[in-house]
Amino acid sequence: xxxxxxxDRQIVSERVEQFRDQTRRYLAGELxxxxxxxxxxxxxxxxxxxxxxxxxxxxxxxLSARQLRKLAHIARTYDRGYGHxxxxxxxxxxxxxxxxxxxxxxELATVEMHAIQTSGNCVRNITTDHFAGxxxxxxxxxxxxxxxxxxxxxxxxxxxxxxxxxxxxxNGAKSDRAATFLHDIGLHFVTDAAGEIVIRxxxxxxxxxxxxxGHVIRESLPWQHMLTYxxxxxxxxxxxxxxxxxxxxxxxxxxxALGVEEFxxxxxxxxxxxxxxxxxxxxxxYDRVAAHFAPxxxxxxxxxxxxxAFQLGADRAFSRWFxxxxxxxxxxxxxxxxxxLKKPGVPPGDASAEQMDIVASLAERYSFGELRxxxxxxxxxADVRERDLFELWHRARAAGLATPNVGLLTNIVCCPxxxxxxxxxxxxxxxxxxxxxxFDDLDYLHDIGELDLNISGCMNSCGHHxxxxxxILGVDKxxxxxxxxxxxxxxxxxxxxxxxxxxxxxxxxxxxxDVVEELIATYIDQRTAEERFIDTVRRLxxxxxxxxxxxxxxxxx
Amino acid sequence: xxxxxRNGRVEPDDWDESALLTLAQWKLRRLQPIEAGERVGVxxxxxxxxxxxxxxxxxxxxxxxxxxxxxxxxGYSSAVLLRTRHGYRGELRAIGDVGRDQLFYLxxxxxxxxxxxxxxxxxxxxxxxxxxxxxxxxxxxxxxxLFRKRLATAPVR
Numbered sequence: 001x002x003x004x005x006x007x008d009r010q011i012v013s014e015r016v017e018q019f020r021d022q023t024r025r026y027l028a029g030e031l032x033x034x035x036x037x038x039x040x041x042x043x044x045x046x047x048x049x050x051x052x053x054x055x056x057x058x059x060x061x062x063l064s065a066r067q068l069r070k071l072a073h074i075a076r077t078y079d080r081g082y083g084h085x086x087x088x089x090x091x092x093x094x095x096x097x098x099x100x101x102x103x104x105x106x107e108l109a110t111v112e113m114h115a116i117q118t119s120g121n122c123v124r125n126i127t128t129d130h131f132a133g134x135x136x137x138x139x140x141x142x143x144x145x146x147x148x149x150x151x152x153x154x155x156x157x158x159x160x161x162x163x164x165x166x167x168x169x170x171n172g173a174k175s176d177r178a179a180t181f182l183h184d185i186g187l188h189f190v191t192d193a194a195g196e197i198v199i200r201x202x203x204x205x206x207x208x209x210x211x212x213x214g215h216v217i218r219e220s221l222p223w224q225h226m227l228t229y230x231x232x233x234x235x236x237x238x239x240x241x242x243x244x245x246x247x248x249x250x251x252x253x254x255x256x257a258l259g260v261e262e263f264x265x266x267x268x269x270x271x272x273x274x275x276x277x278x279x280x281x282x283x284x285x286y287d288r289v290a291a292h293f294a295p296x297x298x299x300x301x302x303x304x305x306x307x308x309a310f311q312l313g314a315d316r317a318f319s320r321w322f323x324x325x326x327x328x329x330x331x332x333x334x335x336x337x338x339x340x341l342k343k344p345g346v347p348p349g350d351a352s353a354e355q356m357d358i359v360a361s362l363a364e365r366y367s368f369g370e371l372r373x374x375x376x377x378x379x380x381x382a383d384v385r386e387r388d389l390f391e392l393w394h395r396a397r398a399a400g401l402a403t404p405n406v407g408l409l410t411n412i413v414c415c416p417x418x419x420x421x422x423x424x425x426x427x428x429x430x431x432x433x434x435x436x437x438x439f440d441d442l443d444y445l446h447d448i449g450e451l452d453l454n455i456s457g458c459m460n461s462c463g464h465h466x467x468x469x470x471x472i473l474g475v476d477k478x479x480x481x482x483x484x485x486x487x488x489x490x491x492x493x494x495x496x497x498x499x500x501x502x503x504x505x506x507x508x509x510x511x512x513x514d515v516v517e518e519l520i521a522t523y524i525d526q527r528t529a530e531e532r533f534i535d536t537v538r539r540l541x542x543x544x545x546x547x548x549x550x551x552x553x554x555x556x557x
Numbered sequence: 558x559x560x561x562x563r564n565g566r567v568e569p570d571d572w573d574e575s576a577l578l579t580l581a582q583w584k585l586r587r588l589q590p591i592e593a594g595e596r597v598g599v600x601x602x603x604x605x606x607x608x609x610x611x612x613x614x615x616x617x618x619x620x621x622x623x624x625x626x627x628x629x630x631x632g633y634s635s636a637v638l639l640r641t642r643h644g645y646r647g648e649l650r651a652i653g654d655v656g657r658d659q660l661f662y663l664x665x666x667x668x669x670x671x672x673x674x675x676x677x678x679x680x681x682x683x684x685x686x687x688x689x690x691x692x693x694x695x696x697x698x699x700x701x702x703l704f705r706k707r708l709a710t711a712p713v714r
Contacts, residue, residue: 011689011693018688018689031658035656121628121630151703152694153694154694155689156662156694157665158662161627192573227694239631242630266697273642277695278701285704285707519648
């Protein structure tokens with residue numbers, strides 16, 4: 001992974017000192033709440049329901065064991081012994097004290113981490129495929145360009161006060177595991193006929209109040225121009241994006257208002273004027289950064305196939321875990337493994353300090369000391385030898401990290417919701433928990449098959465409910481918490497991305513497990529042999545699901 | 558006399574901000590000759606397009622960009638365009654809701670003068686111009702990204 005040099009270290013430690021002084025001035029009354037707000041936000045610090053919430057950046061989701069141990073240490077020392085991995089591959093602490101935050105940032109800096117631009121109206125943490133570098137379908141490893149983009153966007157002077165937050169996702173594989181069509185900018189790295197990396201540029205996607213699938217505004221941009229082109233997009237947005245209404249301030253609204261063609265024309269005109277700047281990326285810089293992501297010291301494949309086949313045949317629980325949580329790898333003899341943070345009864349994405357320490361040890365023992373955070377809020381060990389899988393499974397299971405549900409209904413993606421977040425209209429964690437309890441029969445769960453279930457506690461869509469095969473959105477009706485259900489969304493991994501359709505009026509919290517059960521029952525009744533839930537919804541539309549759900553006696557708001 | 562930060566130093570302000578012309582006023586005024594010794598300054602609002610004064614820049618002694626709210630970042634792009642696209646070399650001043658925690662980014666975007674709101678201490682604020690000694694990306698103050706400098710200083714292999 002990328003390691004800081006002396007220059008990177010200096011920049012981050014100067015940031016720590018800057019924020020220490022800003023916090024001091026705020027606590028001394030020299031800065032008003034309004035003046036301090038954007039400063040703390042650009043360091044990931046929100047004021048929340050119970051306490052401040054601190055969001056730590058995990059650039060493109062990549063972590064070392066040493067960094068994870070530091071996160072565990074911070075959870076223990078400054079918080080209540082746990083952290084929450086978010087859908088943007090970041091980590092959130094729910095209980096830090098404001099006066100401790102400068103010290104936490106100083107601790108993070110010792111392991112080359114920070115909370116820079118994890119909030120605020122600026123370019124946020126850049127996300128990518130959690131299988132980057134190991135996926136069999138990868139064309140270009142996106143991590144070097146992700147790091148170059150991270151550095152470019154860090155403290156960009158012109159784009160620190162944008163109309164609204166700005167999220168960029170990168171993908172270099174055939175499948176899109178980074179939801180690039182649902183970001184302010186999505187970049188697809190592909191290769192042209194000459195084998196050179198070129199970029200397909202997507203702009204104006206997003207979830208939130210107005211979900212929109214992004215538009216391709218350029219099919220083939222030479223990679224050297226990644227920064228100059230992103231700069232042109234951001235300048236057009238910074239100048240012309242709406243600032244009068246925060247619900248209409250994202251770039252997707254500007255693209256829609258101007259029309260894709262006119263927006264593209266403005267970006268291209270801006271780019272023509274700036275494209276030959278020193279920000280064109282030299283090959284040497286690409287090579288310097290890419291060297292940090294060189295493959296680890298893989299061993300040649302051995303004869304472990306037999307042992308694995310035996311273990312799979314002998315142990316049903318292991319084979320179930322293998323089927324769901326173990327993923328193909330481009331190297332023979334290696335696999336990627338998902339350590340699940342979706343154990344029923346634990347808020348999705350939460351990990352205790354003890355679990356973080358255990359995962360750090362597992363990463364060191366089995367996966368070259370590195371791990372990734374997925375946007376589905378799980379942890380990934382990307383480089384595990386097949387012969388180690390059985391042992392790893394035993395250890396992960398003992399730590400509550402081997403729930404065999406990746407891709408299944410109970411692998412719920414869920415925001416912190418009304419229990420923690422001051423933006424939320426409704427709680428989301430108890431809904432996730434109730435659904436997980438209802439579907440606790442593993443055989444039934446595996447029979448239902450692949451299903452993404454996403455829950456957001458409000459329109460900000462941190463739980464990505466728009467792209468859930470089943471999406472649940474918390475809404476407020478006269479001070480009571482209700483839940484709107486949509487089906488047919490898809491994040492677009494193996495097909496085009498799609499936004500879910502709302503099936504009808506919302507439900508009370510207590511009804512939600514029944515509603516999900518009726519949706520599943522409809523699918524089970526109607527599916528053909530090969531169909532997943534999403535396929536059946538696509539084939540039949542929402543009508544039969546709607547009929548079954550509302551035909552029953554359920555409380556409807 | 559009010560004070561401003563100019564080129565990193567706190568100085569008495571020799572301009573009366575109320576004498577600055579709005580873009581609309583300048584569009585009328587520009588047709589008349591400028592007298593010897595007369596100083597003309599224009600004040601741009603966030604929505605004003607700097608291209609509209611691009612051909613007049615050698616006649617202006619001051620361009621001020623107003624920040625009605627510091628969180629409205631359009632003025633940063635206006636400054637970048639004036640300095641790079643339109644080649645303005647005179648004084649470029651940030652006025653309005655400008656505080657010390659914006660100065661570093663404003664300076665990088667091409668501003669060389671800062672008129673802070675009256676209740677803010679310009680002496681304390683000027684220290685923030687040096688918050689960072691390194692920058693990852695190029696901008697007006699220094700167009701070379703850090704990677705160009707890394708390459709220039711990298712040991713020959």
